[in-house]
Amino acid sequence: MADAIFLALSVITIGSAIAALELRSLIYGSIALMGTLGGIAGFFFLLDSPFVALFQLAVYVGSIAVLILFTVMLVKRELIFKKIEDKRRKFAGIGLMLVTMIALGSVFLDSGIKTITTDEPPVDFRDIGTDFVTYYWPALILMGLILAGSVTGALVLAKREDVENDQRTS
């Protein structure tokens, strides 16, 4: 049975995920997204993974959410407060969401994972470090290269000066 902290965290996470998508203002939306990411970090603490939780706080709440917030600030004021969505697709989207939740939820509830509990001690985070430098070292190097490449690419894209207004062809 779930405890009170788990229930509070789920309410915060799911509620702020809905708020991030549905609030009229994009700025409040991105602050609500911070709530979702922080809630996930809380779940990681509950799962005895403090290392991943702190990584999540540093990378997601600390940098990605702030990056999104600054990008939102670069956008015109009218666009920040304008809700752009397909009215016709709204019901289809809600239907798709419910179908996904019910289908996957019933699969989970019917499967054997319902009975899985554990009394074993959590994984020591020194094992993660060992994993990184032994079994996963090629992936670690590749990840570093991908990160460097994508951040450089992002900088080059954002710095382009030959992109001006009125390039729309239609």
Next chain:
Amino acid sequence: MTNELVDFALVSVALLGIGIYGLAVKRNFIRMLFAVEIIINAANLNLVAFGRFLPHSGGQTLALFSIAIAAAEVAVGLSLIIVAYRMYQNVDIADFRSLKG
């Protein structure tokens, strides 16, 4: 542990559903990026939860890789938003149709 694996799995299913709803309904580029972030976080939650209940360190290691790759993805996505915004002065993806090849 008082919490069971299925509780975490159900929370992650709920987050996945919300993310799919956002991708299907919203036409704002930035909001769609929010939806993608929510879906990635649902996947990370599953990874760490299954890793805890096995117990195996692979779940946390993969979650760390996933977080790092997601950071790269957001950087590229936001720079694409900035370029598209400078070209079209809008963040509505319906206006980006001429980007189609």
